[in-house]
Amino acid sequence: xxxxxxxxxxxxxxxxxxxxxxPSVREIHVAPGNDGMSRQAVCHAVSWKDTDKILQLCxxxxxxFVIIGPEDPLVDGLADRLRERGxxxxxxxxxxxxxxxxxxxxxxxMAEAGIPTARYKVVHTVSATMEAARSFTPPYVLKADGLAAxxxxxxxxxxxxxxxxxxxxFEKQTLGTAGTSALLEQFTPGWxxxxxxxxxxxxxxxxxxxQDHKRLSDHDxxxxxxxxxxVAPLRISPELQKQIDEKIxxxxxxxxxxxxxxxxxxxxxxxxxxxxxxxxxxxxxRFGDPETQVLLPLIENDFGQVMKSLATGQLVPLKFRPMSxxxxxxxxxxxxxxxxxxxxxHGNVFDETPSSYFIVxxxxxxxxxxxxxxxxxxxxxxxxxxxLKEAIDNAYVQKAxxxxxxxxxxxxxxxxxxxxxxxx
Numbered sequence: 001x002x003x004x005x006x007x008x009x010x011x012x013x014x015x016x017x018x019x020x021x022x023p024s025v026r027e028i029h030v031a032p033g034n035d036g037m038s039r040q041a042v043c044h045a046v047s048w049k050d051t052d053k054i055l056q057l058c059x060x061x062x063x064x065f066v067i068i069g070p071e072d073p074l075v076d077g078l079a080d081r082l083r084e085r086g087x088x089x090x091x092x093x094x095x096x097x098x099x100x101x102x103x104x105x106x107x108x109x110m111a112e113a114g115i116p117t118a119r120y121k122v123v124h125t126v127s128a129t130m131e132a133a134r135s136f137t138p139p140y141v142l143k144a145d146g147l148a149a150x151x152x153x154x155x156x157x158x159x160x161x162x163x164x165x166x167x168x169x170f171e172k173q174t175l176g177t178a179g180t181s182a183l184l185e186q187f188t189p190g191w192x193x194x195x196x197x198x199x200x201x202x203x204x205x206x207x208x209x210x211q212d213h214k215r216l217s218d219h220d221x222x223x224x225x226x227x228x229x230x231v232a233p234l235r236i237s238p239e240l241q242k243q244i245d246e247k248i249x250x251x252x253x254x255x256x257x258x259x260x261x262x263x264x265x266x267x268x269x270x271x272x273x274x275x276x277x278x279x280x281x282x283x284x285x286r287f288g289d290p291e292t293q294v295l296l297p298l299i300e301n302d303f304g305q306v307m308k309s310l311a312t313g314q315l316v317p318l319k320f321r322p323m324s325x326x327x328x329x330x331x332x333x334x335x336x337x338x339x340x341x342x343x344x345x346h347g348n349v350f351d352e353t354p355s356s357y358f359i360v361x362x363x364x365x366x367x368x369x370x371x372x373x374x375x376x377x378x379x380x381x382x383x384x385x386x387x388l389k390e391a392i393d394n395a396y397v398q399k400a401x402x403x404x405x406x407x408x409x410x411x412x413x414x415x416x417x418x419x420x421x422x423x424x
């Protein structure tokens with residue numbers, strides 16, 4: 001088969017990496033891709049916004065199906081436009097992608113489906129936010145309605161912080177149109193997990209549970225990021241697994257069907273596990289980043305066949321390898337607010353072993369032998385192992401094979417999962 005992957009970040013390189021190990025996949029094309037994918041795929045300097053050029057790319061290269069990586073083209077309805085032209089696509093319709101494209105729509109969808117989630121109120125102005133805050137307790141959670149590249153969620157410990165965040169959203173318009181409306185949410189205490197499933201809109205196949213590390217610094221301190229590392233699989237009790245499926249997944253799929261929403265892709269549930277059970281924080285409409293980096297290596301099936309079947313609306317029963325995976329993110333200085341580009345990377349980003357390798361997220365090749373930073377999250381050091389500890393150790397050994405001035409790395413990825421394996 002010939003596959004086209006749309007996107008250019010770490011998630012897309014992880015997808016390309018998995019496809020490169022699929023016996024059924026003969027050629028991998030990616031648009032626009034990045035230099036790290038060049039050994040495994042043919043990169044094309046084509047933007048997803050140019051539907052006609054994407055279609056030409058599919059026809060010229062006899063592409064069997066397309067995997068859309070990022071959320072923006074999905075929310076924009078690219079999957080619909082490609083399907084209308086007869087192209088098989090892994091990715092939900094634009095209507096389905098609204099679950100990620102609008103947090104207000106998503107919250108209303110959850111409420112309609114009876115899915116447990118935090119109490120919330122829709123706000124549009126600073127004064128409305130402060131008035132609504134009177135019925136909430138700190139810390140206050142303010143979420144921009146639209147896509148904000150991971151910068152749209154503020155956790156405010158005081159009313160002053162909340163006011164400042166609301167001024168940024170509504171008056172300074174720091175997030176543009178994404179922040180013209182927002183949700184004020186009651187903070188939900190507990191611990192988080194990432195639950196991703198492949199679904200055709202009626203049934204689903206769950207992937208192993210992953211746990212992300214969102215804060216920039218060790219001990220979960222510092223600002224929120226797109227994710228500084230992940231581990232999988234996370235072991236949970238059969239009772240909790242049953243609650244997640246019965247209280248969240250099944251009602252979600254029923255509501256998709258009720259609204260006639262076409263969904264052939266990934267549902268990514270961001271869950272908070274509370275004393276009262278699972279509560280749904282958000283729904284994403286694609287593979288997570290950096291969850292993808294640790295989930296795809298665990299799939300034993302031919303990944304190309306799994307994706308091709310999903311594009312046709314069929315689900316393949318998944319089998320998983322009896323192993324663990326860890327991802328340690330290496331970020332540019334200044335991340336997440338102002339990442340520095342063009343910083344020289346020391347080391348070989350193509351250095352790999354059977355149990356460790358790099359996924360390239362935001363790096364580019366400047367010459368035949370030199371690489372520089374080209375984004376916030378630059379490299380993902382991946383480790384595999386028979387145990388979670390072995391996988392984490394291998395990821396940190398891999399991490400040591402590259403370096404640059406001001407690199408930001410957490411040293412405690414997966415430590416909680418090792419020290420308290422039965423906590424969950």
